[in-house]
Amino acid sequence: MERATISQWQFFIITLNFTLGTTFFIRPGVLIATAKQDAWIVPWWVGAAGLATAWMWLNLYRLHPGRSIIQICTSTAGKAVGGFFALLYAFFFIQITAWVTRNLGDFMKTTLMPETPISVFHLMFLVIAAYAACKGVETIARVNESLTLLLGFTFVMVVLFSLTEWEWKRFEPALQMDFWKTVKDTRSLYGFPYMEMISLAMLFPYVKGNPGKSLLPGIAAATGLLSLIIFFTIGILGVYRASHLIYPLYIIAEELRAAPFIEHVEAAIAVVWLSSLFLKLSIAFYCSTIALCDLFGLKNRSRIALPLVFLVSGLAITIMENNVVNAQWDMRYTFTYFSLFGVVFPVVLLVWTGVRNRFIPGHKEGAS
Amino acid sequence: MSGILRKRIVPLVAALAVSFGLTGCWDIVEVNQLAIINMIGIDRNPDTGNLIVYYQAINPTGIIAQQRSDGKAPVYTFKFEKSSPAAFEEAAAGIMPRKLFPDHFQAIVVSRRLAEEGLLDIFNYNENKNNRRSNVDVFITNSPISEVMNTYVPMEKLPGRSIRSTLEMQPKFTGRASQDAQLRDVLEHLESPELTVVPLIRVDKRNTPNVNRLEDIRGNIGNLMLVGGALFRKDRMIGELDTERVKLFLTLKGESRNIYKELKIDGHNLSIRAENIRVKRKLTLKDGTPNLKLTIRSDLALLMQNMGLDLNVETMNRINQKFEQQLTDEIVRLMEEGKSKGWDLLGVAGDIQRKRGSEWKDAKRDEEIWRHTKLGIEVVCKVRTLGTMAHPYKGE
Numbered sequence: 001m002e003r004a005t006i007s008q009w010q011f012f013i014i015t016l017n018f019t020l021g022t023t024f025f026i027r028p029g030v031l032i033a034t035a036k037q038d039a040w041i042v043p044w045w046v047g048a049a050g051l052a053t054a055w056m057w058l059n060l061y062r063l064h065p066g067r068s069i070i071q072i073c074t075s076t077a078g079k080a081v082g083g084f085f086a087l088l089y090a091f092f093f094i095q096i097t098a099w100v101t102r103n104l105g106d107f108m109k110t111t112l113m114p115e116t117p118i119s120v121f122h123l124m125f126l127v128i129a130a131y132a133a134c135k136g137v138e139t140i141a142r143v144n145e146s147l148t149l150l151l152g153f154t155f156v157m158v159v160l161f162s163l164t165e166w167e168w169k170r171f172e173p174a175l176q177m178d179f180w181k182t183v184k185d186t187r188s189l190y191g192f193p194y195m196e197m198i199s200l201a202m203l204f205p206y207v208k209g210n211p212g213k214s215l216l217p218g219i220a221a222a223t224g225l226l227s228l229i230i231f232f233t234i235g236i237l238g239v240y241r242a243s244h245l246i247y248p249l250y251i252i253a254e255e256l257r258a259a260p261f262i263e264h265v266e267a268a269i270a271v272v273w274l275s276s277l278f279l280k281l282s283i284a285f286y287c288s289t290i291a292l293c294d295l296f297g298l299k300n301r302s303r304i305a306l307p308l309v310f311l312v313s314g315l316a317i318t319i320m321e322n323n324v325v326n327a328q329w330d331m332r333y334t335f336t337y338f339s340l341f342g343v344v345f346p347v348v349l350l351v352w353t354g355v356r357n358r359f360i361p362g363h364k365e366g367a368s
Numbered sequence: 369m370s371g372i373l374r375k376r377i378v379p380l381v382a383a384l385a386v387s388f389g390l391t392g393c394w395d396i397v398e399v400n401q402l403a404i405i406n407m408i409g410i411d412r413n414p415d416t417g418n419l420i421v422y423y424q425a426i427n428p429t430g431i432i433a434q435q436r437s438d439g440k441a442p443v444y445t446f447k448f449e450k451s452s453p454a455a456f457e458e459a460a461a462g463i464m465p466r467k468l469f470p471d472h473f474q475a476i477v478v479s480r481r482l483a484e485e486g487l488l489d490i491f492n493y494n495e496n497k498n499n500r501r502s503n504v505d506v507f508i509t510n511s512p513i514s515e516v517m518n519t520y521v522p523m524e525k526l527p528g529r530s531i532r533s534t535l536e537m538q539p540k541f542t543g544r545a546s547q548d549a550q551l552r553d554v555l556e557h558l559e560s561p562e563l564t565v566v567p568l569i570r571v572d573k574r575n576t577p578n579v580n581r582l583e584d585i586r587g588n589i590g591n592l593m594l595v596g597g598a599l600f601r602k603d604r605m606i607g608e609l610d611t612e613r614v615k616l617f618l619t620l621k622g623e624s625r626n627i628y629k630e631l632k633i634d635g636h637n638l639s640i641r642a643e644n645i646r647v648k649r650k651l652t653l654k655d656g657t658p659n660l661k662l663t664i665r666s667d668l669a670l671l672m673q674n675m676g677l678d679l680n681v682e683t684m685n686r687i688n689q690k691f692e693q694q695l696t697d698e699i700v701r702l703m704e705e706g707k708s709k710g711w712d713l714l715g716v717a718g719d720i721q722r723k724r725g726s727e728w729k730d731a732k733r734d735e736e737i738w739r740h741t742k743l744g745i746e747v748v749c750k751v752r753t754l755g756t757m758a759h760p761y762k763g764e
Contacts, residue, residue: 111498116394124388172722238556241502244495255503255552260536264472264501 002136002290002301004206008214010141011207013148014283015200015218020225021280022103023193025247025273027226028233030327033243034185037170038177040231042186047223050194053342054219058212060346061204063353069201070294073345076352083295085345089198090291092341094308096196097284098315101126104277105316106323111250112270122313125278129285130305137206140282147275154272159232161258166235191334194219195342199287202294246323249273285312403466404428406443407528409517410490411479418449419482419490421456422517423468424528441579442525445517453493471499474528476506476551477569479513483598483605491555491603502552505532508598508605511570518577522587531592535567543615543624544594558602561717561735565597565614566605599711607711616702617713620662622647628671631690639671640691642749651719653727658716658737661744664695669753678759684751692747699745712738 006014031039057069064072073086104125105118113121132140197219204211233248242248250273254266285308292304320326409422423446448459460468478487494500509516517527524530538545545567554564574589581590597614599607609617618624625645631638648663668691673679699714706713716738720731731737 113392113395114498116391120391120394124391127385127388169722173724176724240559241552241556251502255501257503 002206004136004138005208006137006141006203006206007208010145011203011211012214012218012221013144014141014203015197015215016222016225017144017148017276017279018200018283019193019197019219019222021276022100023222023226024229025107025249025277026103027189027193028230029242029245029248030330031186031189031230032234032239032248035177035182036239036243037172037234038175038182039239040227040234041177042182042189043223043227043230045183046186046189046194047219047226049190050197050223051216051219053194054197054215055212056343056350057198057201057346058210058215060350060353061201061211063350063357066205068203068205068290068294069198070291072349074295076349076356085349086291086295089341089345090288090295093199093202093284093288093291094312094315095319096199097129097281097288097308097312098319100277100281100284101312101316102319102326104274104281107247107250107277108274111247112267119313119317122316123309125281126285126309126313128278129282130289130309132282133286133289133305134302136301137203137286140286143282144279147279150272151276154269155229158253158256158269159236161256162232162236162252165237165255167238168235170234170238188330188334191336191338191342192330193222195338198342198346199284202287202290203283288312397469401466402469403460403464405468405470405473406526407475407477407517407531408470408473409445409477409479409513410482411513412482412485413449414481416449418451419453419456420447420449420513421453422447422513423456423460423464423470424517425464425466426526442520443527447514447517453490471501473504474526474532476504477513477516477531478506478508480508480510480598480605483508483566483600486602486604487554488558488603491551491558494551495555502555503550505535505549506551506554506566507531507535507569508566509569509571510595515571516569516592519571519590519592520577520579520581521591522582522584525582527592531569534592534594538594539624540626543618543627544611545597545614546618546621546623548623554600554603557600561601561712561721562715563606563711563713564600565609565617566600567594568596568598568608569593570595601711607709612698613702613705616698619645619664620647620699620714629691629694631687631694633686633690636673638673638687638690640687641669641671642666642691642695643669643753649719651716651723653731654742656730658720658731658741659744660714660716660719660741662699662714662746664745664747664749666747666749667752668749670751670755673760679754679757687751688749691749695747696745700743703741703743707739714738714741714743716741 028039031042035042060072061067064075067075069089070086073089074082076082077085101122105121108121109116109118132143200215207214229249233242233252236252237245237248241251245251250266250270253269253273256265256269257263258265285305289301289304289308292298292308293301298304320329403423403425405423406426407424409424411420411422412418413420424443425446427441427444429440446460446464448456448463450456450459457468478490495502519527521527521530524533535545535549536547539547546565549564549566554566557564569592571592572588572590576590594611596611597609597617598605599609615624615627619627625643627642627645629640629642631640643666645664645666648665650661650663652659652661668687670687702713705711712718717735720728720737723732
């Protein structure tokens with residue numbers, strides 16, 4: 001395991017960027033299509049569920065202090081069964097990395113550079129992410145810190161300049177959704193991004209002090225920001241248009257006109273926002289790398305990182321045919337599949353740990 | 369890692385990293401190889417059913433020549449006819465020596481007959497393109513589209529920029545057009561009962577496709593002009609409003625804050641500009657009938673008065689009352705005209721759809737309920753600006 005520590009603030013920023021990266025690009029359109037003008041409320045209840053689940057992960061970590069989720073699997077359930085769980089987790093983290101990579105590639109190909117082969121984007125971003133993973137978690141944390149300010153500034157500027165398009169009547173009639181139907185139809189939001197944050201359980205051991213003090217506020221802040229982004233998207237673009245677009249936030253930037261002579265600035269804005277996707281990718285890639293290192297007892301991360309670039313690059317191409325297939329998969333399976341890793345396995349590990357601590361004398365993980 | 373290996377691998381990795389910079393070449397855009405489109409015209413051939421598209425491409429040397437006024441053509445218009453909007457780029461490649469670059473076009477002009485058929489296919493094609501923008505101004509034309517697209521205009525030599533600039537002035541000075549008349553505004557109302565007004569233009573009949581027109585001192589000749597508004601319901605043009613009705617429609621929608629009006633008091637003419645117009649709408653339901661209460665407040669600026677009266681409090685009151693009465697009458701007339709043609713010009717149906725509460729349930733289902741709306745109008749205005757004369761000259 002890498003000898004490194006990150007501060008509470010750094011872990012807060014990592015949580016924020018990991019939750020919002022790709023989410024703020026992809027989710028608003030889908031949520032607005034489902035919950036219409038009330039879509040901005042949806043993140044609140046899903047975020048509350050996400051917080052409750054994260055609290056459970058923190059409890060599991062409290063019973064296994066200083067251990068990543070991979071190490072918790074093997075130390076709790078043994079090398080065979082625990083190793084199997086750990087392998088599933090490692091594959092899940094790689095899969096998340098591949099999804100993020102593909103989202104990034106799709107965005108670039110669809111909006112900015114349609115002639116460039118998508119694999120080129122994948123490889124270019126992955127090589128940098130691999131370099132970041134080799135450098136370690138402290139480097140990634142520092143990059144997160146420095147880029148977040150720029151991201152926030154760009155977002156605020158875009159919103160401010162787009163406010164001329166704002167209309168309150170786009171929120172009318174408010175609070176008309178069928179609550180339970182909306183909960184059911186938007187359940188995939190619980191999977192992505194909240195359940196995939198189990199990846200961050202790989203970073204708990206590096207956090208100075210209690211990781212919960214930054215994980216929970218990070219999730220809460222990301223939820224608030226996601227709700228705000230959806231709120232602005234509705235107010236500026238309207239429900240009808242936003243629900244028909246894949247990247248509504250990008251369209252806001254594309255149609256931004258700060259003054260008669262300041263327009264067509266979407267490429268500059270998109271490049272800054274791309275750094276948000278990169279931050280998420282680098283965190284996901286790092287988590288995948290150290291998951292494999294922990295699982296197979298490897299110390300040199302670069303030996304895993306380089307082959308992982310090609311594995312993820314290949315997976316990113318084959319993971320889905322196109323956005324339509326992805327949207328259908330997301331609607332049908334994201335909630336179930338992600339809950340397996342975010343809820344079911346952690347609950348099993350919690351119960352397993354509890355049973356062992358209670359019935360096997362002298363086996364107190366928390367005291368070790 | 370041994371020294372020799374390091375010596376070989378480091379340059380290799382560095383070369384690989386540098387080569388990443390070349391990947392942008394796939395999407396390279398050389399300005400010298402682009403046909404930058406300034407305005408697009410769309411029509412349908414009634415005989416074949418095919419779409420006709422006119423691309424007005426900027427002539428770079430013509431733009432440079434513009435500074436020297438040596439008469440070089442600032443734009444060239446290319447015409448293509450195809451069955452699908454997606455086929456035009458390929459068709460353009462067969463005749464244009466440069467790559468079609470529609471990213472920065474300033475206006476779309478659509479023929480009236482095509483607008484009346486519906487523009488859904490064109491909207492969908494446009495919204496799906498990565499290099500499109502929907503914050504582009506849309507114009508409908510009564511003139512043959514070929515004439516609009518084959519017209520050189522004075523002052524702003526690029527016709528697209530010219531009509532866009534003309535349009536942008538209107539909300540501030542005349543209220544004859546709204547800033548919310550762009551493609552995205554029509555798109556936003558594709559599923560709602562709300563009506564949108566898109567500027568209607570025509571070209572002076574004396575237009576000429578020859579660049580010599582730019583040397584003619586008479587600015588009106590062959591120019592593009594704003595003549596009213598095309599009324600859209602969903603993707604289709606359903607009617608036409610003249611300039612005065614457009615002003616009123618936009619004022620009631622809250623999209624126009626200033627309008628120019630002419631009043632007549634005791635047979636004398638007055639020119640007024642109503643400024644800072646605020647419209648408050650209150651829709652209620654009484655015995656199943658919608659009641660719309662409009663409260664309009666405005667400041668008046670007296671531009672010219674020929675009443676032969678001194679400017680005193682009594683005169684001011686008469687002007688206020690006359691304006692209030694005239695505006696009320698015009699709104700009632702607009703509503704009645706709209707009803708007779710099936711146009712919900714006051715936007716009552718849209719207001720009903722945005723209402724909350726079970727009492728509105730039946731009203732939301734009844735698409736024709738807006739016709740039964742009872743209208744209450746209150747206009748409150750005050751003359752605030754008089755100009756620099758204390759009293760008009762009487763010549764007595």
